[in-house]
Amino acid sequence: MVKIAAIQMCSGVDPEKNALRMEALVREAHAGGAVYIQTPEMTGALQRDRKGLAEILRPEETDLIVARAKALSAELGVHLHVGSTAIALEDGKTANRGFLFGPDGELVCRYDKIHMFDVDLDNGESWRESAVYRPGSEAKVAHLPFGALGFAICYDVRFPQLFRAEALAGAEIVSLPAAFTRQTGKRIGKC
Numbered sequence: 001m002v003k004i005a006a007i008q009m010c011s012g013v014d015p016e017k018n019a020l021r022m023e024a025l026v027r028e029a030h031a032g033g034a035v036y037i038q039t040p041e042m043t044g045a046l047q048r049d050r051k052g053l054a055e056i057l058r059p060e061e062t063d064l065i066v067a068r069a070k071a072l073s074a075e076l077g078v079h080l081h082v083g084s085t086a087i088a089l090e091d092g093k094t095a096n097r098g099f100l101f102g103p104d105g106e107l108v109c110r111y112d113k114i115h116m117f118d119v120d121l122d123n124g125e126s127w128r129e130s131a132v133y134r135p136g137s138e139a140k141v142a143h144l145p146f147g148a149l150g151f152a153i154c155y156d157v158r159f160p161q162l163f164r165a166e167a168l169a170g171a172e173i174v175s176l177p178a179a180f181t182r183q184t185g186k187r188i189g190k191c
Contacts, residue, residue, distance in 0.1 A: 002146040005029030007039045011046045011179070015056050018044055019068045026072050026080060035103075036079040036146070039069075041096070041154050041179040044085035050132060057088040060110075066099060074105025079144060083177025084113065084153050086133075093134035098151055098177070100142055108144075111151035112136025115159050129155075139165040147172040154178040 007025045011018045022039055029037045044065040047053040060066055065085045073080035082099040089095055096113040114136045116129040139162055140151045150166030150173065157176055166174065 002035055003033045004036045005032065005034035005038065007037060009040060009043070011040070011042055011044065013045050013047045013052060013056070015044045015064050019064050022065065023068055023072060026076070026078075030076045030078055034078065036081070036144070038081045038175060038177065039083045041084045041177040042086065043082050046179055047086070053086060053094070053132065057086055057094060059088045059090075060097070063087060069099060070101050070105050070107070073101035073103060077103040079103060079108070081175060083175070089134055091134070094132050095136070096129070096133050096153055097136075098153055098175075100149070100151075109140050109142040109149075109151065111140045111153070112138075113153035113156060114139075114162060115155045117155040139169065141166050141169045141171045143170070150174040152176045 007022065007029065009018070009021050009025060022043055026037050044063065045056055047056065058064070063085065065082055069080050069082045080101045084096050084098045087095045087097045098111040100108040102108045112135065113133070116133055116135050118128050118130050120126045142149045148170045150163065150171030152162055152174060154177070156162055157178070163174060
């Protein structure tokens, strides 16, 4: 038996505040006995404004959420899975990237969201992830002491071929963090 915790947080636009909230919730989950702890999609910041996003974006090597998660996993001796955070890429695009750190603080796996959410909603709201984010291209499976874990993020849920590829690669569990708004959540429910 393994105790798993799903961190529930509503990330704002300030990565430092989000990192502090993440740390407090991870510590609480660890105190409750969790050995695998999962944070939500866009743990670092949920920022729709392109200019605002550009101002807070960092490459993986200097990203605050990545650094905190790596240190926390090592300090607490847990598997810590950052559901995702926005990472600056060299080509000027952004990755919606998940990270799994092992109990020693080492990176076990990184996964870039493959399927971009591009939609126009009836209420006039429009989402074009492909204008900012570069999609990933590879299904990922990490072999953990309690099972093989497949990775997905948010809109990936609509693409069964991803989960089939992961199952064929041995996945027994799938992680699928998502940060839907009220409007987009209603839209996704209409498959």
